[in-house]
Amino acid sequence: MGRRRGKSSDAGTIFLILIGGLVAAAMAIYRFVVEHAAAIGAFVLAAGVVWLLYLALRGRSQSVSPSDGHSELPSSGQSPPPAISKLRSSESPAVWLAAGERAVFGKAEISGGMFYYGALIAGPNGETRQYAINPALPAYSRQPDVDGQSMPYWPSYEQISPAARRSFLDWMRTGRRDPSYGIGYVFLFFYGLEHRVFIDQGSDVPAVIQEVERLLSIYGANNSFQNYATKFLNVVRISRGIRLALPPLSAERSVGSEMELATRLYLAERLAASPSVSADDALYWVMAMPDTYLRTPAVRCFEEFVALWKLRFGTRFPKGFAVNSKGNVWLRYRAASGAFEIDVPGQHQRQPDASLLVRDLEILRTLLDDCTNELDSFSRLVGRKPAARHSMAAAALLPIDLQRAAKVGPVEDFRRQIDSLVGSQGRGSTTAQVLLEMAGIEIPEGGKIPSAALDTLSGALDVVGIAIEPDRRYGSGAPRADDQVFVFRAADGGPVDPARAPFRAMRAQIEVAVLAAAADGDASYEELQRTIARIRAEGDLSGVEQARLIAFAVITFNNPPKRDRVMRKLAETSQSERQAIAEAAVAVIGANQNIDAGEVKFLERLHKSLGLPTERVYAGLHRAAAEKDEPVALTEEARAAGIPIPKQAPPAPPSAGIRIDAVRLEKTRKDTQAVSALLANIFTDEGPPPVQASPLPADQSLEGLDGPHGELVELLELRGSMSRTEFERHAKEVRLLPDGAIERINDWSFDHFDEPLIEEGDEIVIAAHLRERIAEMKAKAA
Secondary structure: OOOOOOHHHHHHHHHHHHHHHHHHHHHHHHHHHHHOHHHHHHHHHHHHHHHHHHHHHHHHOOOOOOOOOOOOOOOOOOOOOHHHHOOOOOOOEOEEEOOOOOEEEOOEEEOOOOEEEOOEEEEOOEEEOOOEEOOOOOOOOOOOOOOOOOOOOOOOOOOOOHHHHHHHHHHHHOOOOOOOOOHHHHHHHHHHHHHHHHHHOOOOHHHHHHHHHHHHHHHOOOHHHHHHHHHHHHHHHHHOOOOOOOOOOOOOOOOOOOOOHHHHHHHHHHHHHOOEEOHHHHHHHHHHOOOOOOOHHHHHOHHHHHHHHHHHHHHHOOOOEEOOOOOEOOOEEEOOOOOOEEEOOOHHHHOEOHHHOHHHHHHHHHHHHHHHHHOHHHHHHHHHOHHHOOOHHHHOOOOHHHHHHOOOOHHHHHHHHHHHHHOOOOEEEEEHHHHHHHHOOOOOOOOOOOHHHHHHHHHHHHHOOEEEEOOHHHOOOOOOOOOEEEEEEOHHHOOOOOOOHHHHHHHHHHHHHHHHHHHHOOOOHHHHHHHHHHHHHOOOOOHHHHHHHHHHHHHHHHOOOOHHHHHHHHOOOOHHHHHHHHHHHHHHHHOOOEEOHHHHHHHHHHHHHHOOOOHHHHHHHHHHHHOOOOOOOOOOOOOOOOOOOOOOOOOOOHHHOEEOOHHHHHHHHHHHHHHHHHHHHHHOOOOOOOOOOOOOOEOOOOOOOEHHHHHHHHHHHHHOEEEHHHHHHHHHHOOOOHHHHHHHHHHHHHHHHOOOOEEOOOEEEEOHHHHHHHHHHHHHHO
16 A cells, blocks of 8 residues: 655645746846847836936926815916026025015916015024925825814924915915915914014015004904014014004903013103103003903993092002112014014113012002902992993992092982082972982882982982981981982081980980870971970081981971880980980970870870889979970071971961960879879778779770780880889889789780790890780781
């Protein structure tokens, strides 16, 4: 049985056959070359000549295919400049093409000039290819990069893609005015203009300036190009001895790392002439610094901010702001391309540099912050209600001296309206609503005026030198929109100290006097006249205080206050003030020809509320009746600004009350004391049982309590607390046992409030949280 041949033997055989074939082919080629050497040499020589001719033609004319949507520019028939047409090498030095010169790229041309044409440009730091338009670089692409998405931040013509080069050349040949092209192409062109002006220092600088200004008008919306182009134009003008125009003050802040150039050079000239800076120059200085930040009030209210700055600067630096210079101005221009930096020569090199005065600048910044803070309230109102910016309500929120400095605007308009109201007499009366409308303050529906609106109105009147009553700043209540108010001339609005004892006491006396006058149902003209005479006779009151109190008296007589509120306030007065208040009330009632029983009862209740013995009522009325009954003389000397007095009411008929008689009054007092003594015996253990008295009428304001118990509750509600002895005295005066009265009142309180009203001890105290409930019940019943 024979041995089978393996696969490895077959593979070796095939390999030997291939090697033999390759060797035979190589020998055949060698024999062919040897035999035809002359023919082969001629062919190679001919092919080389053809290749060289192709390279020469390609270097002579680099063709740029027009992009889709752009028509090919027709030839003008002019020949390109000889220097351009002779360029052959990709390393040829670039040539500056002046405005109007053209460069031909195959069938297209760029006719605007103003760029470097060639491979490289010589610069102060060596050669650069960044902004040389090299015709040897490929610029063909079926999809041009119009938006410049492939462009880096600092573009270089040598390094950008063929698609970007094609778009750049298209932008150039269409007049450099199409805003749809990316801003990178504008910068690439701008780099060459920088080099031409600052390195080459060519004779066509005016044309370059004009071209950059044109580009700014098209592409100035781009902040980066705006900054670089503006700086370029400023430095060009400075280097040519042209003074930069000082920009107007504005709340708009430019972005940069250096002081605004025009202001810097302007201040250099000013400091060279004088070391003292004016208010305007100081504001230019601080506003031109890159690290100065204006807060919202200064930005939103810039006009008011500038005016306030001048006022505050004049106050702090009446002779100007003196500075000590530390160094002169040194300017250096760094090209937008980053290819070079140069010093900028000029007159400024011999003038002080304000940007170096850091300590002085901090002083000005402090002043800037202070002015901004003063405008905060005004700014908030303008922010909420822009339409109210020029209203008197807004003007009243400005600093006082700024308001007075305004010669036109809402302040003067408001002043004219108020002048027509007060007239030549310097006083007048109207409603609160009319004044609010004059000041441009919104009037809410319902007639209730917010406290903030009243304060704004008072502040507005202060500005024009007018006082108002009632004025809540000085102790008066808040009027409603249809309530009567009085206005009169007074410097700065007639400010007073409402807490000053004579003023506060007289206000209380007026309110009580009005209540006393109205106790018989009608406050007469004579009672008002006597109150005014009392105000004028008070020697401790200033003229402005008297004027305010007289106006307050007239308003209060026309619209009496709520008795409970007045009585509650009396608990806060001192002992001497209480006596004066009681005397004022007795004087008002005692001067009447006829005294009503209701007036006597009011005086008794007033004395109880003040913690004074009721016996003083009769003694006071007795003294008033014994005095000579004649009109009160009103002196003319040193009068304060007056207030219109209501017309005199007709005299009351004799039957309207009880004609006072001193003898009868004394007898009545003694009889009352005798009755009180008799009633006091009812509470003793000895003696016969008392006669059952007829039921007393219930207190209508405190449902469920009769008159005496209701009177005790009312007295406690007004006072808040009283000593045990005083409470017992009052209880006996209304014919009640003190302990029994407390028990009855607390039973009533449990029925209404589920808790006792009175807390017993050395002091009889009404529960504080129930005091307001009692006041509300009385107010509803009134």
